[in-house]
Amino acid sequence: MPPTVKKVLHWIVWGFLIYAIITNPDRAADIVGAVWDIISQGVLNIGRFFNNLLGS
Structure with a gap:
């Protein structure tokens, strides 16, 4: 993938994580x-x- 696509996907993932934590912190904590x-x-x-493999 080109670096710009990776950068955009990276920001989308982080944005979703922050959104999930802000909107439902209890569920996010359960998942973590x-x-x-x-x-x-x-x-x-x-x-x-x-x-067990080493027989100790």
Whole structure:
């Protein structure tokens, strides 16, 4: 993609995120919390996998 298209898409995504937070902050916080839980559980599961793989 040309740099200008990337820049426009970047601004659209940020604008939508700000709009979503301003219009419904409780729902936005729930979404961020859910994403954080998914990421943290993923990291923990990867750690457990390598821990079991190494036999510790």
